[in-house]
Amino acid sequence: MKKKLVSVLLAATMITWVLAGCGSQADSTQSSDTEATQQTQAPATTEATAEAETTEAAEATASDEPITLRMAWWGSQDRHDKTIAAIELYESLHPNVTFEYEYYSFDDYFTKLKTLVASDEVWDVFQLGGNFPMYLDKIYPLDEFIDSGVVDVSKISEANLKTTRETDGTQLGLTNGINTYGIAYDPAMFEEAGAELPTENWTWEDYQKAADTITEKLGIFGSSTFLTSDFIAGCSTYIGQQGSLGQYSFFNLDLTGMGFDDPQMLTPFIQMRADMIKKGSYPDAGASAEVTNIENDFLVTGEAAMTWVAVNQFPTIYNVCAEQGRELALAPLPKVAASGNSGALIQSSQMLCVSQDSEHKEAAAAFISWFENDVDCNNILQAERGIPANEDVRAALAASATKGQQIMYDYVDSVSKNPTPKEYNVLSPDGQDQVQDNYLNYIQQVVSGEITASEAAEKTYADAQAIFN
The missing domain is CATH 3.40.190.10 (Periplasmic binding protein-like II)
Structure with a gap:
C-alpha cells in the first residue's frame, strides 16, 4: 500500500503544556473530561500462562498480515524530519506495516483532531500533551498490552510511568520524554x-x-x-x-x-x-x-x-x-x-497513545513500545521530544550528546533535585x-x-x- 504524506501546516504555535497545573507545558493548553475511560483489568495469571500470552502476543505482532497505521503529531520541522526517519526505520524492520502520517503545527493539529474525534476516525497512533484529559474517551489504555508483553516497560521507572497514568492507575500512553x-x-x-x-x-x-x-x-x-x-x-x-x-x-x-x-x-x-x-x-x-x-x-x-x-x-x-x-x-x-x-516540576513532555477508533490496536501499541524503547530509533529522535524515560536509551544518548543536548540533560538533572510537593496533579x-x-x-x-x-x-x-x- 502506498504511503500517503500529508503536507505540513505551519500556521500556529508549537509549544505544549505538559507540566503541572497547566497548561504545557501546553501546547499549550490543557483541559480535561470529567469522565475517565474505564479499563477492564486482565485477571491474574500464572507464570506459565503469562509466558504463553507473551509468546502469543509477540507472534501476533510479528504476523505477515498487511497493516496500515495512521499516525499524527505536531511540532517543529526538526521533529517532523526525525519522526519520519524513525517511521521509515520501523517499516524496514516490519515490512507488513505501512504508515500514513500527518504532521502539523500545534493549533492545526488539535483543530484536525477535534474533527476526527467528532467522526470517530482518530489516527491509530496519536500524540497528546497536557491537554490529554479532554480526549480520554478516545484513548485506548495500554494496560492489557503491558500485561501481555507487547508493550515493554521494564526499563521505564515507576515515576516516569506515572506521568502518563490516569488517577485511577490506568496507563494511558508512554511518555515521549520527561521535561520541564x-x-x-x-x-x-x-x-x-x-x-x-x-x-x-x-x-x-x-x-x-x-x-x-x-x-x-x-x-x-x-x-x-x-x-x-x-x-x-x-x-x-x-x-x-x-x-x-x-x-x-x-x-x-x-x-x-x-x-x-x-x-x-x-x-x-x-x-x-x-x-x-x-x-x-x-x-x-x-x-x-x-x-x-x-x-x-x-x-x-x-x-x-x-x-x-x-x-x-x-x-x-x-x-x-x-x-x-x-x-x-x-x-x-x-x-x-x-x-x-x-x-x-519534572513531568511528561508528550505521550503517544493508541486510539479507541483503531482497527489495529495491538500493532499501534507495539509501535509505541518500540518508539520509546529502541536505542536505534532514539538515536534518530535525539531526545527532541524530551529526555527519554527508558534508562538504557538515556545512557546511549548521553554518551554522544551535542552541546545543546548536554545543557538540556544537565538542566533537567538540576531541576529534578529541587524540592517538590508531596502531592501534585498534572491534570486540569x-x-x-x-x-x-x-x-x-x-x-x-x-x-x-x-x-x-x-x-x-x-x-x-x-x-x-x-x-x-
Missing part, C-alpha cells in the same frame, strides 16, 4: 545591554528589570512571548511559587475547585506583564501572533534576548543560533522570592482552554487601560471557579 520549563537566553545580548545575567535564584522582578534594560539599550524585546504558556507562568507556576511548598496550586488536587482563595495573588504577574508590553520589552498580542513555532521565536531571529521554553526544544534553537554564531544558555524559571519555591479541568483565552485577553485590556490588573485577576479567578459550578 526554563528560560533560554543569549548571554552576549545581556552583556551588551549591561543587564544582569540570570542566576539560580533570580526573581520575576529580576526578569522584568533585565528585559526592560535590554529593550532600552538594544531596541529589541527583552523577552520573547510565552505564547499560550503565559497562562502557565502567570497562573500555574506563579501561584505554586507562593506560600510554603505545595501550599497553593491553581486548581486543587481533586480538580473540584480552586487551589487558592485570594484572586489578588495573580495581580503582580498580570501587572508585570502589562507593564512590559507597554514598555515594549514584551510582545503585544499582534507581535506574539508572528511566532508560529519555536524555530521562528524572537530569540532565534535575534529580536529578543530570552524566551520561555519547554527544555526539549532547547537543543533545536541552540543549534539554529549556533549557526548564526550565537551561543544560548538555559536558566531556571524566575521565582516570586529568591529563597522561595521554584514552581518547576474541562474548560481551562476558555479560562486561558480570557486571561490573555484580560492582560491586553489592562494594557489598553480598560481594566486594572486587580480586576483582571478577579475576572480570571471567577472564570476558573465557574468551571466547577
Whole structure:
C-alpha cells in the first residue's frame, strides 16, 4: 500500500503544556473530561500462562498480515524530519506495516483532531500533551498490552510511568520524554545591554528589570512571548511559587475547585506583564501572533534576548543560533522570592497513545513500545521530544550528546533535585482552554487601560471557579 504524506501546516504555535497545573507545558493548553475511560483489568495469571500470552502476543505482532497505521503529531520541522526517519526505520524492520502520517503545527493539529474525534476516525497512533484529559474517551489504555508483553516497560521507572497514568492507575500512553520549563537566553545580548545575567535564584522582578534594560539599550524585546504558556507562568507556576511548598496550586488536587482563595495573588504577574508590553520589552498580542513555532521565536531571529521554553526544544534553537554564531544558555524559571519555591516540576513532555477508533490496536501499541524503547530509533529522535524515560536509551544518548543536548540533560538533572510537593496533579479541568483565552485577553485590556490588573485577576479567578459550578 502506498504511503500517503500529508503536507505540513505551519500556521500556529508549537509549544505544549505538559507540566503541572497547566497548561504545557501546553501546547499549550490543557483541559480535561470529567469522565475517565474505564479499563477492564486482565485477571491474574500464572507464570506459565503469562509466558504463553507473551509468546502469543509477540507472534501476533510479528504476523505477515498487511497493516496500515495512521499516525499524527505536531511540532517543529526538526521533529517532523526525525519522526519520519524513525517511521521509515520501523517499516524496514516490519515490512507488513505501512504508515500514513500527518504532521502539523500545534493549533492545526488539535483543530484536525477535534474533527476526527467528532467522526470517530482518530489516527491509530496519536500524540497528546497536557491537554490529554479532554480526549480520554478516545484513548485506548495500554494496560492489557503491558500485561501481555507487547508493550515493554521494564526499563521505564515507576515515576516516569506515572506521568502518563490516569488517577485511577490506568496507563494511558508512554511518555515521549520527561521535561520541564526554563528560560533560554543569549548571554552576549545581556552583556551588551549591561543587564544582569540570570542566576539560580533570580526573581520575576529580576526578569522584568533585565528585559526592560535590554529593550532600552538594544531596541529589541527583552523577552520573547510565552505564547499560550503565559497562562502557565502567570497562573500555574506563579501561584505554586507562593506560600510554603505545595501550599497553593491553581486548581486543587481533586480538580473540584480552586487551589487558592485570594484572586489578588495573580495581580503582580498580570501587572508585570502589562507593564512590559507597554514598555515594549514584551510582545503585544499582534507581535506574539508572528511566532508560529519555536524555530521562528524572537530569540532565534535575534529580536529578543530570552524566551520561555519547554527544555526539549532547547537543543533545536541552540543549534539554529549556533549557526548564526550565537551561543544560548538555559536558566531556571524566575521565582516570586529568591529563597522561595521554584514552581518547576519534572513531568511528561508528550505521550503517544493508541486510539479507541483503531482497527489495529495491538500493532499501534507495539509501535509505541518500540518508539520509546529502541536505542536505534532514539538515536534518530535525539531526545527532541524530551529526555527519554527508558534508562538504557538515556545512557546511549548521553554518551554522544551535542552541546545543546548536554545543557538540556544537565538542566533537567538540576531541576529534578529541587524540592517538590508531596502531592501534585498534572491534570486540569474541562474548560481551562476558555479560562486561558480570557486571561490573555484580560492582560491586553489592562494594557489598553480598560481594566486594572486587580480586576483582571478577579475576572480570571471567577472564570476558573465557574468551571466547577
